[in-house]
Amino acid sequence: MADETGIEALIALMARLPGLGPRSARRAVLVLLKKRAQLMAPLAQALAEVALAAKDCRICGNISTAEICPICADPARATGEICVVEDVADLWAMERGKVFRGRYHVLGGTLSALDAVGPEDLGIPRLVARVADEGIREVILALNATVDGQTTAHYIADALAGTGAQITTLAQGVPIGGELDYLDDGTIGAALRARRRL
Amino acid sequence: MADETGIEALIALMARLPGLGPRSARRAVLVLLKKRAQLMAPLAQALAEVALAAKDCRICGNISTAEICPICADPARATGEICVVEDVADLWAMERGKVFRGRYHVLGGTLSALDAVGPEDLGIPRLVARVADEGIREVILALNATVDGQTTAHYIADALAGTGAQITTLAQGVPIGGELDYLDDGTIGAALRARRRL
Ligand SMILES: [Zn+2]
Ligand SMILES: [Zn+2]
Numbered sequence: 001m002a003d004e005t006g007i008e009a010l011i012a013l014m015a016r017l018p019g020l021g022p023r024s025a026r027r028a029v030l031v032l033l034k035k036r037a038q039l040m041a042p043l044a045q046a047l048a049e050v051a052l053a054a055k056d057c058r059i060c061g062n063i064s065t066a067e068i069c070p071i072c073a074d075p076a077r078a079t080g081e082i083c084v085v086e087d088v089a090d091l092w093a094m095e096r097g098k099v100f101r102g103r104y105h106v107l108g109g110t111l112s113a114l115d116a117v118g119p120e121d122l123g124i125p126r127l128v129a130r131v132a133d134e135g136i137r138e139v140i141l142a143l144n145a146t147v148d149g150q151t152t153a154h155y156i157a158d159a160l161a162g163t164g165a166q167i168t169t170l171a172q173g174v175p176i177g178g179e180l181d182y183l184d185d186g187t188i189g190a191a192l193r194a195r196r197r198l
Numbered sequence: 199m200a201d202e203t204g205i206e207a208l209i210a211l212m213a214r215l216p217g218l219g220p221r222s223a224r225r226a227v228l229v230l231l232k233k234r235a236q237l238m239a240p241l242a243q244a245l246a247e248v249a250l251a252a253k254d255c256r257i258c259g260n261i262s263t264a265e266i267c268p269i270c271a272d273p274a275r276a277t278g279e280i281c282v283v284e285d286v287a288d289l290w291a292m293e294r295g296k297v298f299r300g301r302y303h304v305l306g307g308t309l310s311a312l313d314a315v316g317p318e319d320l321g322i323p324r325l326v327a328r329v330a331d332e333g334i335r336e337v338i339l340a341l342n343a344t345v346d347g348q349t350t351a352h353y354i355a356d357a358l359a360g361t362g363a364q365i366t367t368l369a370q371g372v373p374i375g376g377e378l379d380y381l382d383d384g385t386i387g388a389a390l391r392a393r394r395r396l
Contacts, residue, residue: 006251006263010244016237018229019222020215027379028215030287033261036249039214044245046208047230051238053204054231063231065204089228181225 007033059130061106061123063088077103080137082130084156086110086144089181094142097188102140105130110148111155122152124159131163140195141169144179168195205231257328259304259321261286275301278335280328282354284308284342287379292340295386300338303328308346309353320350322357329361338393339367342377366393 007029015025032040050065057069064070071077081102085091091104107122119125131139139160143149157167170191183191205227213223230238248263255267262268269275279300283289289302305320317323329337337358341347355365368389381389 006244006248007261010241010248013237013241013244017218017226019218019226024217026290027287028217030290031216032245033248033252033286036252039211040245040249040252043208043211044242044249046204046211047238047242047245050204050208050231051234051242054234054238063205088231089225092224092228 057106060104061088061108062091062104071103077101078134079103080135081140082127082134082136082138083140083142084127084153085142086149086152087181090142090144093181093183093185093188094192096185097192098185099189099192100140102138107143107152110143110146110152112148119155119159124156127156128159128163131160131165136163136165138166138168140192141167142192143169146179170195255304258302259286259306260289260302269301275299276332277301278333279338280325280332280334280336281338281340282325282351283340284347284350285379288340288342291379291381291383291386292390294383295390296383297387297390298338300336305341305350308341308344308350310346317353317357322354325354326357326361329358329363334361334363336364336366338390339365340390341367344377368393 011022011025011029014020014028015022017025020028032043053065054063055065055067056063057067057072059068059072062069062071066073079102081100082105083091083094083100083102084105084107085094086107086109088106091106094100094104105123105127107124109117109122111117111119111122127139130136139156141153141156143153153169160167209220209223209227212218212226213220215223218226230241251263252261253263253265254261255265255270257266257270260267260269264271277300279298280303281289281292281298281300282303282305283292284305284307286304289304292298292302303321303325305322307315307320309315309317309320325337328334337354339351339354341351351367358365
């Protein structure tokens with residue numbers, strides 16, 4: 001590619017995106033180079049704006065371009081329900097399911113002794129406080145059906161035991177070992193409707 | 199995703215890249231959102247810089263960040279050979295083969311009556327002029343082994359007939375119907391070494 005350090009550096013950055021290896025990053029950059037005005041410049045602009053504006057919601061941990069995310073800011077979503085998810089990707093997957101109308105708590109991971117991830121790292125004390133402060137009637141634990149996900153779900157259920165909130169969990173439709181973000185949207189809705197008490 | 203128009207717009211732009219559908223674009227944007235300082239901001243910067251600086255080389259049609267691309271600007275590459283390729287992707291593939299040390303002519307397509315692509319659109323008169331002006335001894339036609347590619351190769355061979363330059367073409371290793379950009383680097387080198395007179 002003949003000492004094109006700017007273009008080479010761009011390919012190297014693109015290759016760090018999931019789903020793009022070195023070869024597909026090169027092909028993506030070629031398409032961008034051919035559509036500099038129509039695609040490359042708008043993409044640069046959109047990335048720069050979002051990189052500057054995006055922040056973690058200080059209530060729920062969702063990522064948005066506001067201090068308080070649109071879900072926490074929407075009064076219609078004060079339904080007395082909080083759905084606990086591991087990751088923003090799972091929140092997005094729940095939203096695509098179009099069934100849940102309450103609010104979220106994004107853990108940002110699961111409890112892990114190995115990686116020294118404790119309850120504070122996942123904002124679990126903050127979640128417990130919200131349940132009391134916001135008069136939450138139901139906490140839906142929508143964690144992945146992995147060992148770490150289920151361990152974390154049980155820890156949260158114990159932590160919330162004294163609050164009086166009903167603790168439920170997604171049931172039907174989540175395959176063993178499956179990850180929420182890979183489920184089709186209809187399955188997520190079905191799993192939510194058929195949720196059961198933990 | 200809840201009315202996050204900036205983030206939604208970014209996902210829509212990312213989904214226009216080859217190799218990224220709507221789902222993988224979403225996953226890529228999530229990774230970027232989590233690595234705003236380490237990945238998203240540098241990628242925005244690299245894209246903006248390249249979008250501004252990239253241009254088509256006015257000699258050969260390669261894309262680089264200089265008026266005259268590094269290959270045309272490098273005196274060591276005045277070997278008396280020009281390699282004719284359909285696309286910048288093919289030029290990059292040839293360079294990865296690390297065998298060819300001359301210069302290029304990037305057609306930007308193939309002759310097509312259907313799409314009204316004529317010799318001027320592919321810069322063929324400019325190529326003929328270069329052969330005389332630069333004292334070119336050999337023109338290697340490295341076009342794809344498709345019908346359009348081979349039709350274009352024959353047209354160029356005819357157009358160069360009066361110049362005295364030897365016209366060769368890649369031979370061994372290019373599979374029938376295959377495209378250069380998908381070949382492994384070693385095969386490209388082998389095809390170039392075994393090139394034959396047309
Ligand atoms: Zn929020
Ligand atoms: Zn050039």
